Amino acid sequence: MKKLINSPNTFVRESLEGMARAHPDLVRVHFDPTFVYRADAPVLGKVALISGGGSGHEPMHGGFVGHGMLDAACPGEVFTSPTPDQMHEAAKAVHGGAGVLFLVKNYAGDVMNFEMATELAHAEGLQIASVLVDDDVAVKDSLYTQGRRGVGATVLVEKICGAAAQKGYDLARLTTLARRAALNGRSMGMALTSCTVPAKGSPTFELGEGEMEVGIGIHGEPGRQRMPLAPADSIADMLSQAILDDPAYTRTIREWDPSTAAWKEISLVSEPLRRGxxxxxxxxxxxxxxxxxxxxxxxxxxxxxxxxxxHIERTLIGPYITSLEMQGASLTLLRVDDEMLGLWDAPVKTPGLRWGI
Amino acid sequence: MTDRDTLGRKEIAAWLELAADALQAARDALTELDAAIGDADHGFNMDRGFQKVRSLLPTLSQQDIGSMLKSVGMALIGSVGGAAGPLYGTGFLRAAAVTSGQQELSPEAVGSMLKAMLAGIVERGRATPGAKTMVDAMTPAVEAYDRAQTTGAGLCPALQAAVDAAEEGVRATIPMQATKGRASYLGERSIGHQDPGATSCALLLKALHSAVCRGRNA
Known part of the structure; x- marks a missing residue:
């Protein structure tokens, strides 16, 4: 393993310390428990938008903390969900009196830890809601799997919802928007190489010179299928067809009901992409x-x-939701309307994404 | 050999110590299992969590069993991360709830503790048997314990039955296709691999058996 680290044990912390020093005007980092938060938090009267997940996906999520995006991000160890005390303390630190929305990627660990944090924050008297992002079309069904993973659409949902929160959407309206944005995203990814988790020291999987993994997530895990390597156009076709041809996707998820302070199961449908x-x-x-x-x-x-x-209205091209040093790419299409497009264009100023300001 | 067939505070402490030893020793093996069908962190996470538990042990020595188990649950929730943190954490919190204020547990109470632990894991993770998860080790273990205990076997034979059933359950995960957790994304490719969560679950039960039954005539 060749990496620019001092020790696997201190890697996440030292990286966060570096980010805080590099962007003191934008973010601060709290340790024990660990969370990245807006330098100007709490913003009074604004719904606080909080996300989190394992480290190793930088700039997501910590790099998206700042004006017009997240109020706080909770990084776990590399590819490991953060713990409920992180989200709970982050929520207490950044909420501006208008409630807190958790944006959660659909992974068993992330979901369970955020569920526990939701219960803790509610017990603390915070107004709390959460929305799940699950956009990976490589996962076909939700009956026999954990359901679709939260991947590329997460970045776009965080941008759109961050702008809405900045604009003053209240918690109910922001939650509705977040769910709508998440339901309209579809992604598919592939890998040319595996990646090496620092604590493990060797690649998570072996891939031959002439092979690729298709349908991967973002944790260096193997994908749905191993295939012979193909030219870029064939790969782009395969990924984009998987997204464009994806039928309606129905899943049942648990959502926190603030009125009863309990979890309820709701069924949500993603409509397929259509001409126009x-x-x-x-x-x-x-x-x-x-x-x-x-x-x-x-x-x-x-x-x-x-x-x-x-019609492609806007584009985002670059490394925004990564798997350490893995070679590979993912495509995401997120259907938008005028409201979402306006929010996409709104100013954002974070370490990882900046425009209009 | 103790005079009474019970599980006391000292044995709970010994269990946690032995569990920390076992998970430390199994750290790389569990991570290798997880690399095959997950994200290569289970060994590190469990080791980190139980080293945290080990560091708490001196402060737990004066507490009742329920308080000890509650501290363990909170420590795991706050240090393990991943799916295992909330699952084992919730399991220990449920075990704490049914042992609250107790200084020692009868074989029957141990059964209730294990049942509560399983119920907590199932409720948090919503996994059913056959999904290739820790539930596939814990469910047969709880059932085997119950069977042995209700037919009059003592604590140690019942725990031995639980360990045997858990280990059998771990082996049974190999041909399963995962339908919960990160391994489920692999679809059929998850078949042929032993589940890391079931494996760590069996290690915990084995540590419990060792803590209680070392030096006892079964």
Missing amino acids: DRVVAFVNSMGGTPLAELYVLYRRLDEACAGSGI
């Missing part, structure tokens, strides 16, 4: 794939969308 839809297109590097290769993929994605009558 407008989208934000996101081509993401898993960490080790250079921008130039992402543009090769985007070139083909743009053609595929045009061919399917999908």
